[in-house]
Amino acid sequence: MRPGSRWSTALLVAGSVVAAGAFAWPLLAPALPADAQAAAPWAALALAPLTALVAVLAVDGAFRSAKTLALLGTLTAVAAAVRVAGTGVGGVEVVFVLLILAGRAFGARFGFLLGVLAIGLSSTITGGFGPWTPFQMFACGWVGAGAGLLPRRVRSGVAEIAMLAAYGVVASYAFGLVMNLWFWPFAIGSGTGISYEPGAPLGRNLASFALYSLTTSTITWDTLRAVTTVAGLAVFGRAALAALRRVRLPHARRVMAKRAE
Amino acid sequence: MLRFRPAPLRLAVALAVGFVATRVVYRVLFAGAGGSGAVLIDAPVVRLPSPFEHVAMFGPITTGGLTAAALSALPIALVIVAVGVVNALVDVSRLFALGARGGPLAGSARALVIAWATFPALAEAVRRVRLARSLRGERGAGALIVPILEHTIERSIAIAASMEVRGFGARGRAEGDCERPAEVRDAEIGHGGEWSLAMPSLHLGPGSLTVLRGPTGSGKSTVLDALSGRLTHIDEGDAAGLLEVGGLDRLAVPPRETAGFVGVVAQQPRLAFAAETVDDEIGFSLAVRGVAPVIVRARVAEVVERLGIERLLGRDVRTLSAGEATLVAIAAAIVEHPILLLVDEPLADLDPPARAATIGLLGRIAHEAGVAVLVAEHRTAGFVGVADGWLEIVDGRVLPAEPPAGALPAEAPAVAAAVSEACPVAVPAALEQHPPLATVDGLTVRHGGTVAVDRASFELHRGEILVVDGPNGAGKSSLLTAIALGADEGEVRFAAMDATTNGRRARRARRRLVALVPDRSDDLLFADTVAAECRRADRTAGRPRGTTWTRFLELLGAGVPLTADASRPTTATDASALATRHPRDLSTGQRRLLVLAIQAGAGASVLLVDEPTRGLDPSARAMLAAALRGHAERGGAVVVATHDRDFAASVADRRLTMTDGVLGAPRGVGAPS
Numbered sequence: 001m002r003p004g005s006r007w008s009t010a011l012l013v014a015g016s017v018v019a020a021g022a023f024a025w026p027l028l029a030p031a032l033p034a035d036a037q038a039a040a041p042w043a044a045l046a047l048a049p050l051t052a053l054v055a056v057l058a059v060d061g062a063f064r065s066a067k068t069l070a071l072l073g074t075l076t077a078v079a080a081a082v083r084v085a086g087t088g089v090g091g092v093e094v095v096f097v098l099l100i101l102a103g104r105a106f107g108a109r110f111g112f113l114l115g116v117l118a119i120g121l122s123s124t125i126t127g128g129f130g131p132w133t134p135f136q137m138f139a140c141g142w143v144g145a146g147a148g149l150l151p152r153r154v155r156s157g158v159a160e161i162a163m164l165a166a167y168g169v170v171a172s173y174a175f176g177l178v179m180n181l182w183f184w185p186f187a188i189g190s191g192t193g194i195s196y197e198p199g200a201p202l203g204r205n206l207a208s209f210a211l212y213s214l215t216t217s218t219i220t221w222d223t224l225r226a227v228t229t230v231a232g233l234a235v236f237g238r239a240a241l242a243a244l245r246r247v248r249l250p251h252a253r254r255v256m257a258k259r260a261e
Numbered sequence: 262m263l264r265f266r267p268a269p270l271r272l273a274v275a276l277a278v279g280f281v282a283t284r285v286v287y288r289v290l291f292a293g294a295g296g297s298g299a300v301l302i303d304a305p306v307v308r309l310p311s312p313f314e315h316v317a318m319f320g321p322i323t324t325g326g327l328t329a330a331a332l333s334a335l336p337i338a339l340v341i342v343a344v345g346v347v348n349a350l351v352d353v354s355r356l357f358a359l360g361a362r363g364g365p366l367a368g369s370a371r372a373l374v375i376a377w378a379t380f381p382a383l384a385e386a387v388r389r390v391r392l393a394r395s396l397r398g399e400r401g402a403g404a405l406i407v408p409i410l411e412h413t414i415e416r417s418i419a420i421a422a423s424m425e426v427r428g429f430g431a432r433g434r435a436e437g438d439c440e441r442p443a444e445v446r447d448a449e450i451g452h453g454g455e456w457s458l459a460m461p462s463l464h465l466g467p468g469s470l471t472v473l474r475g476p477t478g479s480g481k482s483t484v485l486d487a488l489s490g491r492l493t494h495i496d497e498g499d500a501a502g503l504l505e506v507g508g509l510d511r512l513a514v515p516p517r518e519t520a521g522f523v524g525v526v527a528q529q530p531r532l533a534f535a536a537e538t539v540d541d542e543i544g545f546s547l548a549v550r551g552v553a554p555v556i557v558r559a560r561v562a563e564v565v566e567r568l569g570i571e572r573l574l575g576r577d578v579r580t581l582s583a584g585e586a587t588l589v590a591i592a593a594a595i596v597e598h599p600i601l602l603l604v605d606e607p608l609a610d611l612d613p614p615a616r617a618a619t620i621g622l623l624g625r626i627a628h629e630a631g632v633a634v635l636v637a638e639h640r641t642a643g644f645v646g647v648a649d650g651w652l653e654i655v656d657g658r659v660l661p662a663e664p665p666a667g668a669l670p671a672e673a674p675a676v677a678a679a680v681s682e683a684c685p686v687a688v689p690a691a692l693e694q695h696p697p698l699a700t701v702d703g704l705t706v707r708h709g710g711t712v713a714v715d716r717a718s719f720e721l722h723r724g725e726i727l728v729v730d731g732p733n734g735a736g737k738s739s740l741l742t743a744i745a746l747g748a749d750e751g752e753v754r755f756a757a758m759d760a761t762t763n764g765r766r767a768r769r770a771r772r773r774l775v776a777l778v779p780d781r782s783d784d785l786l787f788a789d790t791v792a793a794e795c796r797r798a799d800r801t802a803g804r805p806r807g808t809t810w811t812r813f814l815e816l817l818g819a820g821v822p823l824t825a826d827a828s829r830p831t832t833a834t835d836a837s838a839l840a841t842r843h844p845r846d847l848s849t850g851q852r853r854l855l856v857l858a859i860q861a862g863a864g865a866s867v868l869l870v871d872e873p874t875r876g877l878d879p880s881a882r883a884m885l886a887a888a889l890r891g892h893a894e895r896g897g898a899v900v901v902a903t904h905d906r907d908f909a910a911s912v913a914d915r916r917l918t919m920t921d922g923v924l925g926a927p928r929g930v931g932a933p934s
Contacts (some may be wrong), residue, residue, distance in 0.1 A: 054368055063368035065432075066495045066517075070421030072368075073375025074413050080376065081383055084341070085279055095294055115371060125276075125344055239407040243788035245841055247414055 011058035012112070015051045019138045022047040023182045026196050027205065037198055048134035055141070056116055059109045069140060069246055072114060075102050079118035084125050096143060096172065096238075097232035100164055103147030105244040111144025132183070141180055143171045161237045166237065169230035175224035180213040264347050266537065268381050273345020277338035285330045289322055298325030371430055378535070379417055385579075386412035388754040393784040398772040398863060399801050408787050411845065416532055423533035427546035428520030428592070435514050437507020437522035442467055442601040442633030443488055448502030450480075450487045458483060458658045460502070463652070465601065468676075470627035470634045472644045474662070475654030478848040482528060484605045486661060487634070489525045490516035505515035507600050521547050522596030528605040530586045534578040542578050545591045564592050568622065568671070582734045583610030587619060595626060602626060604636045608643070611873050612732040612904040616640070620647055639878050641665050654658060696756055698723050698898045699744075699867050701773070703751035706739045707924075713739040715922040716751065721867060726889055726899045728909040731919035737902035738780055740919065741869040744900070745777035755867070773802075776865035780872045783845065783854040791855065792840040794863075802863035810840070813858035816888045817840065817851065843912050850881030857888055866897040874905045886912045 021028060025044035063069055075098060083095045095118060103111025116137040123133050147167060154163050185196035196205060226236050266684060281346040285294070294391040306320040390408045394400070426437060428434070443465040446524050451457030458480040465471055475481050486492035492888035493500050494515045516523070518917060536542040543564060544557040552560075562563050565571050570588050571582070581589060586605055603624065608616045624647040627634040636644070640725065641651075645664050653662035706714040713736045729737050755774045779785070788794040795809040802808075814836060839847075853873060863869055868887065874882050889899045889912055902907055902919075917924050 060366055063372070066420055066421040067496070067497065069368060069371045070375050070417040072372040072416060073421075074379050074417035076372055077376040077383060078410065078413060080474045081380070084276055111373075111504040113369065115375070123480050125341065126356055167708060176274035229879040236406050239789045240410055242843060243407055244415065246845065247418070 005062060008058045012055055012109070015055035015058060016138070016142070018047060019051040019055070021137070022051065023135065023178045025182060026185050026209070027181075027202060029198060030189030030202065032221065041185065045131050048131075048138070049088040051132040052137050055138070056113065059113050062109055062221065063113065067247070071106070071112065072117070074229055075114055076121055076124075079114065080125060081124035083118060083122040085142055094142070094228060094232055096175075096229045097236065098166055099140060099144040100171070100229070101237065101240050101244060102148040102149065102234065103144035104164060105158075106148070108145040108148030110148075111148040112141040113144075115142070115144040127227075132179075135179060135182055139175050144175060145173060147244055148195060157238055160241075161233055163238060165230045165233045168233055169226045172226035172229055173222050176217040176225070181216060184209055184212050216235065264601050268349075269383075270342075270345045270349040272384060273349075273378060277341040277345075280341060280572040281331050281334040282336050285327060285334070287326075289319075289330075289554060292773055294322040294326035295320050295332055295863070296323050296326040296329055297407070298323045298328070299768060301327070302663040305629045307838070320711075322451055344425045348749050356358065367430065375421060380412060380421060382416050382420075383409070383413055386416070388810045389784050392742075393779075394785075396777050396820040397787070397798070397801060397859065399787075407789070408784070412784075419529070419533040420528065420535050421443075421525055421686055422491055423525075424514045424535045424545075424549075425495055426467075426491065426520060426523070427535070427549065428487055428517050429535075429549045429597040431515075431517035431550065432523050433507055433518055435507075435518045437509060437519065437600050439467060439507070439522075439600050439631075441505065443487075443635070444503070444505040444508075446503040448487070448500060448504050450483060450498065450500045452483075452496075456480075457499075458657055458659065460653070461486065462503075463659060464928065465633040465635060465650075467600070467633055468627055468631040470624055470636065470647060470651060471643075471650040471651040471661070472641055472648045473635060473654070473664075474641050476875060477850055477881055480657075481639075481653040481654060484654075485525075485605050485635065485637055486602060487511070489523060489603050490514070490519065491525075511604050511635040516539050516735070518549075521597050524597065524599035524602040526587070526590045526594050526602070526604040526607060529611070530590030531583070533590075534586075537578060539553065539573045539576045539578060539581070539589050541645045542589055543596055545593060546597050560596055561592075561639055564596050568592050584612065584615035584733050585621075587611065587615075588622075591622065591626075595630075595632070598630075598633060602632050602634045604634065606638055606876070607636065607693070608638055608640045611732070615733060616643060620644060623647070656840055662922045677932060697721055698756055700753065700754045701751070704740065704743050704748045704753065705750035706736070706743045706748050708739070712922050712923075714743060714748070716752055717919075717924045718751075719924065720918065723866075723898060724893050725895050726901060726912050728904045728913035728916045729900060729924070730904055730909055730916060730918055732904065735919040736922040737919050738871050740924070741777055741871050741902055741924075743902065744777070744867075745771075745775055745869055747771075772865070774865055775867040775869065776860040776875065777869040777870065778853070778856050778860050781876075782873075785856045785859065786844040787854065789843060790841050791844055792857065795840075796856065798859040798862050804864070809858050812862055813855055816854040816858055817883065845871060848881075849876040850878070850884065853877065853881075853885065855887060857885075861892060868892050868897055868899045869902075870899065872901060872904075873901060874908045882908055882911075 022044040023039050029040040031038060063072060079095045079098050082098065099111060099115050099118070102114050119133065119137045119140050123136075147164065150163060150167060154160050196208065268748075272301065296719075299323050302322045304319040356655070386409045387405070390405050390412065392410065394405065406620055418440065445460045445463035447462075448460040449457055450460065471930070473481050473484060483492060483498070486498070487500055487504060488506055488511065490506075490511055492498040500512055506519060508520065525889075534542055536545050539562055540558075544561045546620050547557045547560055548554075550628075561574075563572060567592065568588055570592065572583070572588060573585055578586070578589065587610065591607075594604075602623075607619050607623070611619060615920065620643045623634055623636060623890060627631050627649070636648075638644070642665055648664070651664055652659055652663040654660075699721040701717055701721070704714055704717045707710065715736075717740055719727075729740065732739055753775070786794060788797050791813075792810065795813060796806060797803075798809040799806050837913050839851075844852065847855065857868075857870070868889070872887075873885055886908065889901065893899050893914075899912075901909070901912060918926065
């Protein structure tokens with residue numbers, strides 16, 4: 001591993017940990033000193049874009065070969081087009097199929113940056129920028145990166161697709177959960193049975209959140225997303241992976257070589 | 262910077278309409294289309310069982326409900342259109358390009374530049390894959406996804422390479438030594454240990470034109486890529502030994518930094534255009550290094566005048582013919598006054614007059630402008646008398662060679678006359694005894710306002726190969742596509758088809774009667790292995806499994822069934838290795854024969870083949886000619902559209918010439934109609 005690459009990994013992991021903190025602010029806030037608790041939501045909203053920038057800076061240096069950038073750009077365009085076309089059809093996020101396949105074929109860094117750029121480009125097109133954008137970037141980036149971290153040993157056609165499909169189900173629900181988590185207090189406000197109560201014990205807030213998440217997306221959009229992701233992977237997964245793997249990327253080859261050692 | 266381009270706006274409107282439509286569909290599905298107004302459909306509300314009991318589906322659909330659903334989608338739809346308007350007026354990619362020049366986020370900015378440039382290509386890929394799907398007789402959206410992905414990836418890499426060799430994203434600019442354009446000693450180039458090519462010694466001096474020849478797949482392009490830097494810096498191939506351009510170490514200096522003195526013309530220039538107009542394309546390498554627009558315009562005007570292509574200024578690059586595209590690509594490559602010019606198969610797409618003009622132009626660039634020009638080409642005859650040096654790839658080595666022996670300049674009138682005499686216009690008497698297999702009657706094709714094919718009529722007989730020749734852009738491809746898929750006016754009658762069938766049944770019947778191997782035959786490759794591709798073709802055509810695969814092997818063996826050939830014991834291993842390969846990794850010749858096998862596999866008696874020899878070396882051409890002859894001898898008929906005169910002469914039973922959409926007698930025989 002090159003020294004620059006080690007730094008970039010460390011920076012990406014650190015950025016992701018801070019971002020995870022921003023996602024989980026409703027659960028972490030009670031641990032803060034009392035006078036800082038009121039600032040927690042605003043701190044989370046401010047931290048998210050900053051850490052997104054840091055994370056992109058961290059991985060950007062790894063992508064300088066024209067071919068890798070061409071592929072990253074093309075897949076970003078395809079993902080953005082798919083995402084824009086699917087706006088409003090909640091949950092039918094075919095973009096997950098692409099993120100998972102690209103992360104698997106080209107590694108975690110590539111998957112992460114693809115997720116971030118796809119959200120960035122599709123938001124530019126639809127004008128859908130907002131406080132949620134950096135959170136979406138991280139969540140999609142993590143979906144791609146996670147696919148890149150799955151074990152390399154599984155290479156046979158059916159087993160590999162089955163593994164990716166299982167990951168797709170986990171990622172679909174996890175995506176919904178973390179996107180609900182940071183938004184939950186903003187979405188419901190106070191005064192209902194499942195509202196966020198800053199002073200309440202963790203257990204009670206967790207239960208409220210579970211109920212909120214279940215009714216908001218888990219059993220509807222997230223389930224639909226899981227189903228479409230699995231269906232997409234089953235139908236196109238093998239051929240699309242073969243298409244992607246035909247493009248020999250320098251850094252993907254290094255990933256392969258490293259894993260093989 | 263402000264110039265109206267309709268394409269982004271069209272895309273935005275399409276996206277906006279799609280967005281509104283999906284929203285309405287979604288509302289109808291999930292009980293959201295009810296409300297005021299007349300009730301259109303009074304469907305019952307379906308409550309989902311636990312745990313989905315809060316979700317209702319269907320329910321009444323009213324005019325008010327549909328309007329409300331559409332209206333609720335309008336704000337975002339309008340935003341999409343507004344962004345499309347901005348995009349149509351402002352070339353946003355140029356803003357990305359600023360960030361892409363350097364800095365810590367250059368990678369992401371460059372990826373976004375490419376993403377932006379990919380959107381029109383995405384629409385183009387969808388169009389081409391849809392055409393390919395109907396040519397293969399398939400239906401359904403599922404057939405489209407993976408081919409579209411492959412198309413866009415292929416195109417984006419071509420664009421990335423063409424941007425790189427013209428200096429995109431360069432931080433510095435290396436100066437080359439004019440006296441030493443290219444120098445190679447004891448070099449070995451290859452791809453990851455799987456394949457390699459030795460280059461013992463190669464020296465290109467200023468003001469010389471050198472032709473590199475060798476069979477398809479022998480590595481001509483790789484030699485050019487090694488000198489342009491594409492091999493090691495973009496395609497991640499390997500190279501060892503001494504490789505210098507302009508006195509600089511090619512392995513150490515990336516292509517973007519040598520863009521000032523190394524010009525590159527890609528094999529398929531139309532795939533690699535990075536700008537949208539001819540002016541911007543030619544001035545690209547100047548613009549990316551920040552030359553003032555007024556100077557860019559002056560330099561573009563100068564090079565355009567030198568090449569005599571002033572008429573192309575202002576054109577959209579997508580409207581250029583193959584010949585025009587080659588000239589624009591050459592102009593773009595010499596706008597920086599390079600020391601070294603690398604040209605990959607410039608003649609492949611050109612008709613005879615354009616070939617002669619291009620050869621003359623390359624000669625002038627070398628001898629008058631003092632550039633070292635290296636051309637990879639297997640149509641070498643025309644370069645005799647122009648080229649100063651010859652190289653040939655023999656057994657994995659690049660060696661000095663002699664000019665092709667006994668070759669006449671390709672376009673000598675004597676050759677053309679001989680070809681014409683050998684190919685009678687009239688139907689040979691032996692063929693006329695049977696009723697025609699197909700009758701083309703008054704076929705007319707219009708593209709927008711222009712007539713591409715004007716009332717084409719001819720009869721096609723069992724056992725014959727008809728060659729339609731004519732210059733680029735004459736309408737040959739449009740004619741073949743119209744015969745395969747139908748046209749605006751006129752009809753094609755087949756002896757075997759009941760004239761009264763129409764609609765979908767007629768389309769299916771037509772597919773069993775006529776099949777087209779298009780110009781871009783690779784578009785028809787859909788699957789991820791050769792075996793899967795053959796199985797898919799069998800399934801679509803409803804033929805027994807193995808039909809297409811057997812046909813493919815037969816074509817490769819030029820009509821000799823491989824299983825019966827005991828003298829080639831390795832064939833079975835070769836074949837099974839072939840079956841598991843990705844179709845797009847086959848050689849050009851193998852790919853063309855595979856598509857031929859797929860298209861002929863459906864049992865069509867009339868086979869249409871468009872420009873079949875592009876990129877093929879003589880042995881692959883011979884295989885192809887044998888395959889077409891075999892089809893005719895089995896009682897079918899073949900129509901070949903080509904401007905390859907030698908190939909036409911070798912296969913044609915009969916020839917017709919197409920000029921400006923009008924089909925007539927071949928040039929040089931009788932009076933043109």
